[in-house]
Every structure is written in C-alpha cells, then in structure tokens.
Amino acid sequence: MERKNIWSTYTSEEITELDNISTRYKACLNEGKTERECVELGVRLAQEAGYRDLNDVMAEGGTLKTGDKVYAVCMSKMLALFRIGEEPVSAGMNILGAHIDSPRIDVKQNPLYENEGLAYLDTHYYGGIKKYQWVAQPLALHGVVVKKDGTVTKINIGEEEGDPVFVITDLLVHLAQEQMEKKASKVIDGEKLDLLIGNRPAEKVLEELQSADQTDAKENAAEKSGQIKANVLRLLREKYDMDEEDFTSAELEIVPAGKARDCGLDRSMILSYGQDDRVCAFTSLFAMLDVTEAKKTGCCLLVDKEEIGSVGATGMHSRFFENTVAELIALTEGESEIKVRRALANSRMLSSDVSAAYDPMYAEAFEKRSSAFFANGITFNKFTGSRGKSGSNDANAEYIAALRKTMDDAGVAYQFAELGRVDLGGGGTIAYIMANYGMEVIDSGVAVLNMHAPYEVSSKADVYEAVKGYRAFLKM
Numbered sequence: 001m002e003r004k005n006i007w008s009t010y011t012s013e014e015i016t017e018l019d020n021i022s023t024r025y026k027a028c029l030n031e032g033k034t035e036r037e038c039v040e041l042g043v044r045l046a047q048e049a050g051y052r053d054l055n056d057v058m059a060e061g062g063t064l065k066t067g068d069k070v071y072a073v074c075m076s077k078m079l080a081l082f083r084i085g086e087e088p089v090s091a092g093m094n095i096l097g098a099h100i101d102s103p104r105i106d107v108k109q110n111p112l113y114e115n116e117g118l119a120y121l122d123t124h125y126y127g128g129i130k131k132y133q134w135v136a137q138p139l140a141l142h143g144v145v146v147k148k149d150g151t152v153t154k155i156n157i158g159e160e161e162g163d164p165v166f167v168i169t170d171l172l173v174h175l176a177q178e179q180m181e182k183k184a185s186k187v188i189d190g191e192k193l194d195l196l197i198g199n200r201p202a203e204k205v206l207e208e209l210q211s212a213d214q215t216d217a218k219e220n221a222a223e224k225s226g227q228i229k230a231n232v233l234r235l236l237r238e239k240y241d242m243d244e245e246d247f248t249s250a251e252l253e254i255v256p257a258g259k260a261r262d263c264g265l266d267r268s269m270i271l272s273y274g275q276d277d278r279v280c281a282f283t284s285l286f287a288m289l290d291v292t293e294a295k296k297t298g299c300c301l302l303v304d305k306e307e308i309g310s311v312g313a314t315g316m317h318s319r320f321f322e323n324t325v326a327e328l329i330a331l332t333e334g335e336s337e338i339k340v341r342r343a344l345a346n347s348r349m350l351s352s353d354v355s356a357a358y359d360p361m362y363a364e365a366f367e368k369r370s371s372a373f374f375a376n377g378i379t380f381n382k383f384t385g386s387r388g389k390s391g392s393n394d395a396n397a398e399y400i401a402a403l404r405k406t407m408d409d410a411g412v413a414y415q416f417a418e419l420g421r422v423d424l425g426g427g428g429t430i431a432y433i434m435a436n437y438g439m440e441v442i443d444s445g446v447a448v449l450n451m452h453a454p455y456e457v458s459s460k461a462d463v464y465e466a467v468k469g470y471r472a473f474l475k476m
C-alpha cells in the first residue's frame with residue numbers, strides 16, 4: 001500500500017469536524033484518567049444520548065426493540081453499550097472493543113510511612129512501564145477509598161489549578177555516577193517508586209487528637225507515627241474522613257498531573273497521558289453515540305485490566321460480556337442459550353488498541369514496510385504477537401476484505417501494520433479472547449509515539465479517521 005499523509009486531502013469542513021473531535025477527545029482524556037473515571041464519563045455521555053441502564057429495563061420487566069439503547073456496568077470499571085439493530089441480536093453484532101486501563105503506579109494497601117522527616121506512599125506499578133520515565137515530574141492521585149460502612153469517597157488531587165501535586169524523586173546527577181552505569185531496567189528500583197507526600201510536622205497534633213478524644217486516631221497517628229505522618233493522617237481525616245486502615249480498601253492510582261495538550265507548532269498532534277488505549281476507547285464511544293441507525297446491533301465494549309493480562313472480573317476474560325449478551329437476547333428474542341451462542345459467533349469485532357507509530361529516531365526497531373505511520377489513518381493489524389505470531393489473533397482474509405470495502409466506501413483512510421520488527425518483541429491485546437466465541441475479530445486502532453510513557457503522542461488526523469472508521473463499521 002502506498003503511504004500518504006492525509007492532512008493535505010482534507011476539505012475545510014473536514015478540518016472543522018477534525019478539530020471538534022480533537023477537542024471532544026482531549027476533554028475526555030482530562031476527565032477519564034482512571035478506568036473508574038472513564039466508566040463514569042461513558043455512562044454520563046450514554047445517558048445524555050438516551051441510553052438506559054440494562055438493569056432498570058430488566059427490573060421493569062420490559063423488552064427491547066430496534067433502536068433501543070442500553071448500557072451495562074461491571075463493578076464500576078467495565079462498560080458495555082448496546083443499540084438494538086434492525087436484525088435480531090442473534091444474527092450477530094458489530095462490536096467495538098477497547099481498554100480503559102492504562103499503565104500507571106498504584107498505591108499499596110499499607111502504604112503510608114515516614115522516613116527521616118519525609119512522608120511517603122508505598123507503591124506497586126501497574127502494567128509495563130520504563131520506571132525511569134516516571135520520576136521527577138508532577139503526579140496526581142486519583143481513585144476511591146471505600147469505608148467499612150460502604151461509603152465510597154472519590155479522590156482527585158493534583159489536577160485543579162491550585163491543587164498540590166506529588167513527586168517520585170530521582171538521584172541528583174552529581175551523585176549518580178554509579179546509578180548511571182546501571183542497565184535502564186535497573187536504574188530505578190520498583191521499591192524506590194514511592195510517592196513523596198509530606199514534610200511538615202503536625203503542630204500540636206497530639207494535643208488536638210487528645211482533646212477531640214479520638215481513641216482510634218490517637219492510636220494510629222500519635223503513638224505509632226512520627227509527626228510528619230501524623231500530620232498527613234490528620235489531613236486525610238479532615239478532607240476525606242479516612243483513617244490509615246482505610247487504605248486497605250482503597251484503589252488509588254498515581255498518574256501524570258495535568259491536561260492533554262496540542263503538540264507541534266502546527267497543532268497536528270496530541271500529547272497526553274493514557275492514550276493507550278483511550279484513544280481507541282473514546283473514539284469507539286464517540287462513534288457508538290453518533291451512529292443512530294444500523295442493520296446490526298451495535299456494541300461498544302470498554303474493558304479494564306488489559307495491561308495486566310485481561311484478568312479478573314472486569315477484564316476481557318470475565319464472563320460479564322457473555323452474560324450481558326444473554327440478558328439482551330432474553331429481552332429481545334426470549335431466553336435462549338443457543339441464540340446467545342449464535343449472537344456471539346455471528347458477531348464481528350474491531351478489537352482496538354494502540355499501534356506503535358514509526359519513529360525515525362528508533363528506526364532500527366521497525367520494519368518500515370509493515371509500520372504504522374502518523375497521519376496515515378486507522379491501523380489494522382492482521383496479527384499481533386511476536387516471534388512466529390505467538391499469542392496472536394490472526395484475522396481472516398475474508399473479513400479483512402469486507403472491512404477494506406466498508407472503509408473505502410466510507411472514504412476512511414487506513415493502513416496495515418505490524419508492531420515492530422519480527423524478532424524484537426510485541427504485545428498482546430483482547431482480540432484473541434473474543435475470537436474464542438468464533439466471531440470475526442481484527443486488531444485495529446490508532447498509532448501512538450512513545451507508547452506507555454507518561455505522555456504519549458497521537459496524530460489528530462488518525463483520531464479523526466478512527467471515529468470515521470468506527471462509524472462505518474457500526475453501519476456495516
């Protein structure tokens with residue numbers, strides 16, 4: 001296939017739409033920096049577009065018909081949207097899938113400690129990161145703390161103007177002679193990725209706690225801790241009504257602080273945290289909300305835990321999706337196990353995840369003819385995996401041919417690529433899991449530069465083509 005930068009082909013109307021989509025996309029990146037935040041945002045946008053909670057429809061004993069729109073949420077971290085098509089659900093769905101978890105650093109369950117006058121949160125990183133990229137930069141803390149009575153408190157510190165931020169320190173270069181000799185994988189030790197969160201002793205914290213007669217608090221803060229840690233605990237109690245033990249039932253994620261930005265003098269790109277895989281998740285969601293009529297039942301499935309192997313109740317390996325489709329069949333065609341299986345086997349899926357954009361600075365890692373290039377459109381990967389296609393979902397030629405026609409007819413720019421040189425490495429996606437149902441699945445998505453770094457780069461043109469491609473797919 002000929003390579004072609006698509007910017008020069010756009011009309012002024014197309015540029016206007018591209019700019020609108022970029023703005024909409026950046027706003028979503030800023031609001032959804034964790035999987036929970038993405039689900040909350042997705043539900044809000046779905047409700048605004050007339051989607052109803054599937055559980056409510058079931059509770060009312062209702063049924064679903066062509067044009068009806070429902071969503072289902074699994075444990076606040078996985079989201080599925082459905083719009084019933086003209087054909088029965090058992091005739092198969094057009095499914096857009098992507099993941100909403102991103103590499104980051106998680107807070108451990110017993111994290112708070114003081115060391116030589118500095119207070120820290122102990123951490124364990126999530127997903128594949130180059131640890132040295134995460135030090136010495138502003139970080140924010142997002143997540144939830146759930147108390148024993150079930151109260152869920154949301155935490156979001158470091159994003160608003162005027163918020164404090166946090167940092168993971170690195171050794172000054174003047175003393176780093178030994179550190180600089182180490183292999184990149186050893187430069188920063190995993191246990192040294194602790195988050196610096198305080199340095200100010202509690203002023204009269206002992207007296208305050210004693211006068212308030214908070215017995216638990218006294219035990220936690222005053223007697224067992226140093227004064228810096230005690231002060232952090234006092235602030236957590238004041239602001240979030242949480243005690244030290246509440247960290248055990250918290251999910252706190254450390255992510256780069258700040259917003260998505262236009263990148264380049266020509267503003268042709270976007271620099272942001274979390275574009276793997278939210279560049280595919282949000283564009284899939286936009287297409288799902290935009291398309292209002294289709295032959296097939298449309299689905300947008302946003303899953304968690306891809307970065308750690310799609311495991312757990314909210315990962316792609318979970319039965320959540322299958323169970324939800326069974327409920328959908330019950331509400332449209334009547335309870336039928338065989339129809340659930342038919343619905344899944346007859347479906348088609350674009351399993352979307354980011355692709356590695358060709359980087360001339362690291363040309364040696366790529367094979368040019370099979371690389372994805374910025375501003376060349378949505379990327380299709382017939383296979384992923386590495387070293388003999390190991391672990392790959394190898395999409396069928398017949399399915400690819402049908403997609404080529406759909407994309408060409410809709411005027412969508414697309415390219416075929418592979419992730420890096422054959423023997424160099426690679427990564428898994430959710431494609432092979434859905435393919436287990438016997439449905440047609442292909443890996444697709446948007447190419448990014450410096451994938452898994454705190455800030456990843458995408459091309460606005462590719463984001464635009466992805467939305468166009470996903471819309472065309474839903475109408476296929």
Ligand code: MN
Nearest residue numbers: 276277353354
């Ligand atoms: Mn990914």
Ligand code: MN
Nearest residue numbers: 103276307452
């Ligand atoms: Mn990834």
